[in-house]
Amino acid sequence: MDDIRSSMDNMMARFNDDITHSAPKKLLFNRLSASFSDNLVPTPKKRRLGQESPNRSLNDSSASLNSSSTDPFGSWQSSKLRTDLIETKAIVIQLRNEIEQKTREHRQAMMLAENKSSALKQQCDTTCKKYLDLQRDFEMMQKRELALKDEASRATTELAQLELKYDEAMNKLQREKHLQVEDARDVQLCISNELSEYRRMAQRADLELQSTRNELERLRRRHEELKARFSGYDEMRGDYEKQTQNLKVANDRIRELEFEIQSYSDWKEVTKASQERLASIPDLMAEVERLRGHNKHLNTLIGDKLLLEEQVHDYKTRLDREEGARAEAASLQVKLTHVEQELKEWVKVAQDHCLANTLVSPMALRSRIEQLLKEDIINVAEKTSSASDSKHLLTSVRDLEQKCAIYLKNIEDLNIGLKRHKNFKERLQRKLITVSKERDFYKQLVENFDKDMTMSNASVADMTQDMQVRYRVEVLERTVTGYKDMCATLEREIQAMRQQEQLAEPAGEGYDSVKKELDTLRLENDRLRRRKEELELEMMHRCLRGDFNMKDFKVVHLSENPAAEAYESSKNMMEKLQAEIERLKRRNKKLEDDETQRLNETTSTGGMTLNFKEFNQLRADLESANGKMRKMKDCFKAAREEFRDVCYMLLGYRIDRIGANSNYRISSMFAEGPDDYLDISLNESNCLALLESPYSHTFNPPIDQQLAATNFPAFFSTLTLELFQRSTVT
Amino acid sequence: MSTAQATKNCITLKGSAQIIVEYLKYGINSILFQRGIYPAEDFDNTQQYGLTILMSKDPKIQTFLQNVLSQTEEWLSKNMINKISMVITNAHTKEVLECWDFKMQAEMGDGDTSDPTKLTATKELSRIQNEIRDVMRQISATVSYLPLLDCICTFDVMIHTLQNTELPAKWDETGAIIIQNSQAVQLRSFSTGLHKVDTVVNYKMTS
Numbered sequence: 001m002d003d004i005r006s007s008m009d010n011m012m013a014r015f016n017d018d019i020t021h022s023a024p025k026k027l028l029f030n031r032l033s034a035s036f037s038d039n040l041v042p043t044p045k046k047r048r049l050g051q052e053s054p055n056r057s058l059n060d061s062s063a064s065l066n067s068s069s070t071d072p073f074g075s076w077q078s079s080k081l082r083t084d085l086i087e088t089k090a091i092v093i094q095l096r097n098e099i100e101q102k103t104r105e106h107r108q109a110m111m112l113a114e115n116k117s118s119a120l121k122q123q124c125d126t127t128c129k130k131y132l133d134l135q136r137d138f139e140m141m142q143k144r145e146l147a148l149k150d151e152a153s154r155a156t157t158e159l160a161q162l163e164l165k166y167d168e169a170m171n172k173l174q175r176e177k178h179l180q181v182e183d184a185r186d187v188q189l190c191i192s193n194e195l196s197e198y199r200r201m202a203q204r205a206d207l208e209l210q211s212t213r214n215e216l217e218r219l220r221r222r223h224e225e226l227k228a229r230f231s232g233y234d235e236m237r238g239d240y241e242k243q244t245q246n247l248k249v250a251n252d253r254i255r256e257l258e259f260e261i262q263s264y265s266d267w268k269e270v271t272k273a274s275q276e277r278l279a280s281i282p283d284l285m286a287e288v289e290r291l292r293g294h295n296k297h298l299n300t301l302i303g304d305k306l307l308l309e310e311q312v313h314d315y316k317t318r319l320d321r322e323e324g325a326r327a328e329a330a331s332l333q334v335k336l337t338h339v340e341q342e343l344k345e346w347v348k349v350a351q352d353h354c355l356a357n358t359l360v361s362p363m364a365l366r367s368r369i370e371q372l373l374k375e376d377i378i379n380v381a382e383k384t385s386s387a388s389d390s391k392h393l394l395t396s397v398r399d400l401e402q403k404c405a406i407y408l409k410n411i412e413d414l415n416i417g418l419k420r421h422k423n424f425k426e427r428l429q430r431k432l433i434t435v436s437k438e439r440d441f442y443k444q445l446v447e448n449f450d451k452d453m454t455m456s457n458a459s460v461a462d463m464t465q466d467m468q469v470r471y472r473v474e475v476l477e478r479t480v481t482g483y484k485d486m487c488a489t490l491e492r493e494i495q496a497m498r499q500q501e502q503l504a505e506p507a508g509e510g511y512d513s514v515k516k517e518l519d520t521l522r523l524e525n526d527r528l529r530r531r532k533e534e535l536e537l538e539m540m541h542r543c544l545r546g547d548f549n550m551k552d553f554k555v556v557h558l559s560e561n562p563a564a565e566a567y568e569s570s571k572n573m574m575e576k577l578q579a580e581i582e583r584l585k586r587r588n589k590k591l592e593d594d595e596t597q598r599l600n601e602t603t604s605t606g607g608m609t610l611n612f613k614e615f616n617q618l619r620a621d622l623e624s625a626n627g628k629m630r631k632m633k634d635c636f637k638a639a640r641e642e643f644r645d646v647c648y649m650l651l652g653y654r655i656d657r658i659g660a661n662s663n664y665r666i667s668s669m670f671a672e673g674p675d676d677y678l679d680i681s682l683n684e685s686n687c688l689a690l691l692e693s694p695y696s697h698t699f700n701p702p703i704d705q706q707l708a709a710t711n712f713p714a715f716f717s718t719l720t721l722e723l724f725q726r727s728t729v730t
Numbered sequence: 731m732s733t734a735q736a737t738k739n740c741i742t743l744k745g746s747a748q749i750i751v752e753y754l755k756y757g758i759n760s761i762l763f764q765r766g767i768y769p770a771e772d773f774d775n776t777q778q779y780g781l782t783i784l785m786s787k788d789p790k791i792q793t794f795l796q797n798v799l800s801q802t803e804e805w806l807s808k809n810m811i812n813k814i815s816m817v818i819t820n821a822h823t824k825e826v827l828e829c830w831d832f833k834m835q836a837e838m839g840d841g842d843t844s845d846p847t848k849l850t851a852t853k854e855l856s857r858i859q860n861e862i863r864d865v866m867r868q869i870s871a872t873v874s875y876l877p878l879l880d881c882i883c884t885f886d887v888m889i890h891t892l893q894n895t896e897l898p899a900k901w902d903e904t905g906a907i908i909i910q911n912s913q914a915v916q917l918r919s920f921s922t923g924l925h926k927v928d929t930v931v932n933y934k935m936t937s
Contacts (some may be wrong), residue, residue: 290908541914553812553890558798559902561792566821566884 250674257667257677259652261716262647264666264680265655268713420510430497434490441482448475652720663691666716670723671695678703680712688712740841741851746924751799753862753920753927754832757869758795758816758887759785761830764873767818767883779863788853798887801898805891806925809836813890817907819831826907828876828933835926851923861920865929866871868917877913877936911935 103273350365452472648654652669667677676698679691690696696703707715741749756778763773768791773784786792805811813836818828841850876899888904897903909932917929 043920046851194803197782552893554893555815555904555906556889556895556897556901557886557904558794558801558889559900560797561886562794563817563819563821563884565790566882567824570821570882609845 254674255654255665255679256656256665258648259644260655260664260666261653263655265651306722437590668723670727739852744807746922747803749922750925751803757784760869764870779859810892810895817886818883821884827865828911831930833928835905837924839924849924855922858922865918876933909934
């Protein structure tokens with residue numbers, strides 16, 4: 001660092017030297033300026049010269065001017081001087097420029113140098129700072145180096161310590177390892193020992209398993225045995241149940257037998273009664289004989305009575321008939337008298353009507369009547385012919401009247417026409433008069449004109465113009481008055497005509513007739529117009545239908561068309577339906593007849609309602625009867641049970657009726673079991689027969705022999721005693 | 731190219747007769763359905779002229795119409811028919827209740843008219859069918875004003891031909907039908923160029 005600093009110092013010193021050594025240069029500048037000043041020195045001269053020169057030049061010029069005039073050598077010299085002067089001036093200017101340039105350069109160089117120096121100064125400052133910093137850093141580094149060295153030494157010591165420590169640890173661990181290896185060996189040994197122990201245990205378990213299996217087998221076998229035994233027990237139980245059932249059956253049987261025994265006692269009584277009755281049969285027979293005789297007697301009596309009744313009835317009917325006949329006879333007699341009277345009247349009538357000399361008889365009367373009828377017919381014919389004649393006449397009269405009316409009408413019409421013609425004639429006459437008058441006027445006018453013409457031709461010379469004119473005026477005035485008269489007459493005439501018309505109008509019959517005619521014509525017109533419209537419509541319809549010129553075409557169709565088929569089928573159906581209607585009508589009639597018949601029947605029997613009532617009544621009766629029967633049955637059952645019990649208790653046997661074939665089972669009160677019973681059946685001939693039963697075999701002398709020795713009651717009583725003794729002994 | 735076009739749109743007498751017969755077939759079936767002459771369940775839907783038309787399923791009616799219309803076609807192609815009438819009558823009383831007239835008018839067409847048997851027309855089929863469709867629509871619309879047929883009815887087709895026409899087997903001549911107190915309504919008409927068909931319905935006025 002010191003070296004760097006020293007070098008830096010050297011550098012700075014050298015730099016400063018440089019700066020200081022530039023002073024002589026400055027001096028040089030001074031010298032330069034001196035040189036400038038040197039240069040400047042002459043300048044005043046020159047300026048002086050210059051200052052002189054203008055004058056001189058002026059003088060020169062003047063001189064030249066003068067010289068030209070005066071001295072040629074002097075002019076040349078002056079020009080030479082002038083050129084020199086100019087040259088020098090140019091040089092001076094050039095030099096001045098150079099000087100200015102140099103000064104500028106100098107200034108720039110100075111500026112540059114200053115800038116450089118300032119930059120160098122700044123650099124120097126920065127480098128100084130840097131240097132200082134570096135020195136500081138260096139110091140710090142040194143310090144750090146020292147510290148690090150200390151640390152290093154410490155670390156080495158620590159390292160040594162650690163080495164020692166680790167060595168120790170290594171030793172320790174090695175020792176531990178040894179120890180562990182030894183332990184592992186111990187453990188291995190232990191494990192192997194345990195393993196062997198376990199193996200032994202497994203073997204033992206195997207053995208045990210085998211033994212248990214054997215035991216299981218044994219148990220199974222035993223179980224099967226037990227099962228077999230159980231099934232045996234089941235069978236035994238079944239047997240037991242069967243036995244109990246048998247027992248029950250036997251008990252039932254015993255009971256039945258007991259009942260039979262009881263019933264047997266009943267039967268005994270019955271037999272006793274019947275025996276008694278049998279004993280009394282001959283008496284009864286005698287009685288019957290007696291009664292039969294009595295009966296016969298009664299029958300004959302009844303027959304006689306019936307015969308008598310019949311006879312009585314016959315007589316009665318005969319009496320009735322006879323009475324009727326008597327009444328009829330009386331009425332007939334009355335009728336006979338009446339008829340005789342009528343006959344007399346008829347005869348009288350005949351006598352009155354017949355001719356006097358002829359015989360009075362019905363034939364004559366008939367001929368008379370016929371004659372009269374004929375006359376009557378003729379009269380009627382005449383009457384009708386005359387009526388027709390009168391009718392004919394009446395019609396002809398009517399025709400004539402009509403004709404007359406027509407003629408009258410014609411006459412009236414002709415009269416009207418005449419009147420009209422008369423009017424017309426009058427009018428024509430009047431018109432003729434007016435026309436003739438007009439003709440007169442026109443004639444007059446023509447005459448006037450003629451006169452005028454003649455006047456103008458003949459008397460031109462005679463008459464003056466004035467005269468002529470006057471004359472003409474007069475003539476014309478006359479004609480005018482004539483015209484006026486005519487007009488007046490015509491107007492009068494018109495008025496008269498009008499009046500006449502007015503007078504004629506209300507009274508005119510022609511007008512009315514015309515009006516009527518007009519009306520009729522109008523009506524006819526309307527009618528015709530309507531007819532025309534109708535015809536037009538029809539025409540249009542025809543046009544639509546297109547049936548013009550129909551005769552040019554013919555209408556054809558397929559013969560097998562649906563319409564024909566339908567007609568056929570409908571016809572068939574109609575026939576069928578009519579047939580059915582007939583059938584149904586017949587049936588209906590029949591049904592109606594049946595209905596009436598039935599109705600009669602029902603009315604005769606009293607109608608349906610009665611039947612219903614009866615039916616309901618019968619139903620109610622039936623129900624009550626059924627209820628009664630049920631009650632009786634219950635009552636009878638209770639009595640029977642009681643009777644049986646009493647019999648059993650009294651006689652010691654129960655007799656039960658088994659089956660429908662009157663078999664009886666007899667069981668004793670003192671029997672050893674329910675199976676100890678005897679079967680007895682009653683055959684058709686009312687004899688008791690012993691049937692075989694398990695109990696019947698148990699008797700020591702066979703039961704047949706015992707029965708043969710005694711009869712049933714004795715046998716049963718001995719049996720009872722025996723059984724009773726046996727039960728009391730046991 | 732032009733001749734091909736010409737032959738393409740050409741309608742001959744036979745073609746015209748076919749078109750008319752087809753119209754008659756659909757028209758008569760439609761009338762049968764619309765007027766309720768047979769029950770509605772005896773009819774089937776078919777599409778024709780852009781309309782749904784109900785055609786009878788009854789084989790008897792089908793064969794009858796087939797027979798009649800084939801004969802009609804033959805006569806029509808010879809221009810021997812003036813009018814075709816479909817007559818609706820009461821099946822029991824035989825009274826004529828309605829008469830649908832299809833009047834035929836021969837036209838000259840617009841082709842060569844020198845030979846009357848080889849006339850042609852160049853009217854477009856679609857136009858003809860449109861015209862027919864309008865008539866069919868009118869036929870279905872007539873139900874609104876025609877009187878109700880409240881009895882069992884049946885129908886027959888009668889053809890008005892020239893007097894000199896020879897009748898084939900199973901064809902009979904019959905009289906003209908007359909409706910008492912009738913009213914006529916003309917529907918639209920259509921033309922194939924060779925035949926003009928007017929449809930007119932005559933019906934009995936109910937008081």
